[in-house]
């Protein structure tokens with residue numbers, strides 16, 4: 388008896404901060420809504436590709452911030468500052484390596500994740516909007532790669548960016564203006580580096596984070612699709628179309644399930 | 650709510666208007682490139698079919714949905730009748746908020762975009778390559794210089810200059826090729842031995858004679874002959890050139906221009922000259938109609 392009372396007391400003490408937070412913000416409830424939700428019983432590792440992409444993005448964000456401590460986005464010192472990070476700064480080689488290789492991992496995982504959602508038909512109703520957000524994320528991810536590639540400011544970086552910008556310039560109508568905007572003038576100059584740096588570390592990551600938020604909100608709201616071969620979704624009768632939208636709008640906070648399986 | 654209802658896509662009744670709409674859009678896109686008339690026709694088609702489509706969708710909307718929002722929101726007619734305090738205040742908030750938002754956003758946007766388009770930050774300046782006696786007749790010289798020394802290394806440019814002697818009319822003739830590949834802008838290299846011993850520097854310009862039989866691009870294998878005409882690979886025209894002049898016995902490089910192709914060699918060459926265009930852009934032939942806008946800022 389005494390033991391269990393003591394246990395209860397301890398539990399209450401341990402949970403007190405959580406309850407305190409929940410009472411004042413409701414955040415605990417939202418976190419539970421976000422994390423503890425029903426998913427189809429026959430999902431597999433394939434459905435973890437999105438979370439893997441997210442992890443890769445977080446790695447990029449963290450290592451990128453640390454690199455920015457030591458990087459100097461100015462034509463006269465950019466190259467030297469990258470050499471300094473690689474050769475002098477403690478563990479700089481590691482963090483730069485993580486950011487450099489992680490960039491490719493991020494892009495590759497995005498493609499794998501896209502292939503998964505495509506092959507599983509997960510882009511279909513009602514998840515079209517999440518596919519569209521995904522396409523924007525893909526484009527922003529590639530832009531992130533393009534702008535980041537210039538930053539080491541060596542010959543590879545410089546000429547790859549010349550080629551990339553000129554590639555843009557060949558688009559009809561908008562092309563030349565796009566190229567001139569990216570260059571910050573009639574040719575690549577000192578402003579180009581600072582502009583790419585700002586795009587690479589402020590604008591594009593911000594946009595990506597916002598879109599990931601929306602993306603995940605929709606995943607939680609709509610639930611994960613069961614695989615095409617799933618027994619629980621196979622043979623579900625396609626309902627008559629009466630044009631009614633009723634039943635489509637789910638109250639926020641109610642868990643979504645697809646196919647009704649655990 | 651039953652499972653049935655939950656998975657009902659709100660399918661609109663089949664309609665042919667979207668097809669007309671799509672044709673209109675296609676016409677607009679083609680018109681953008683080809684002609685204004687096609688653009689206008691496309692716009693009209695798009696708007697007409699778009700309107701029909703929207704009317705179709707709106708007409709077939711189930712009454713439950715169409716009717717529902719009515720009581721919640723005031724229609725325009727209601728607003729005109731009386732504007733109560735709450736409505737006025739919310740409109741005022743939106744209006745003032747919008748003004749403040751625009752006041753903050755527009756200058757920032759302008760500052761972000763306009764400087765790239767007004768004032769040439771890296772303009773083509775005249776470059777003095779020194780006395781023409783440094784250019785032996787019939788041989789290419791690699792001339793490397795800073796276009797704008799204040800802006801530094803990032804404005805380093807390379808020209809391939811060959812003294813052709815005199816034209817039939819007795820004028821001095823130089824072939825002045827800009828090193829940027831007209832595929833996508835990589836630095837083209839002369840194919841042939843460079844005479845490093847004869848290297849010299851004349852007021853900041855580095856000169857190195859080279860036996861250039863042709864020019865090759867390291868990026869995607871573009872190959873040009875000794876006049877800059879494309880021999881192989883992805884480039885779409887001949888290498889760009891500089892206008893040049895001779896002042897007090899010095900060779901001066903001027904404005905860059907694009908070249909369709911070069912007929913003949915050296916002093917006898919006939920060069921089809923066009924406004925400077927971005928790399929990858931056709932300047933002659935029917936393909937040039939695909940690239941309606943020349944490099945911004947290259948008007949003259």
Ligand code: HEM
Nearest residue numbers: 434437438440441501504509517518521522524525611612
């Ligand atoms: C920054 C990049 C991205 C991140 C962090 C991300 C993250 C996620 C996560 C965690 C999920 C949950 C289900 C799963 O893991 O498969 C998901 C689902 C989904 N994603 Fe992404 N994603 C990204 C890019 C994309 C792209 C490029 C597309 C396609 C163009 C896409 C389309 C979808 C779709 C349609 C779903 C719903 C899948 C389902 O319900 O089964 N996403 N995403």
Ligand code: FES
Nearest residue numbers: 830832833866871
């Ligand atoms: S840039 Fe020269 S071949 Fe592509």
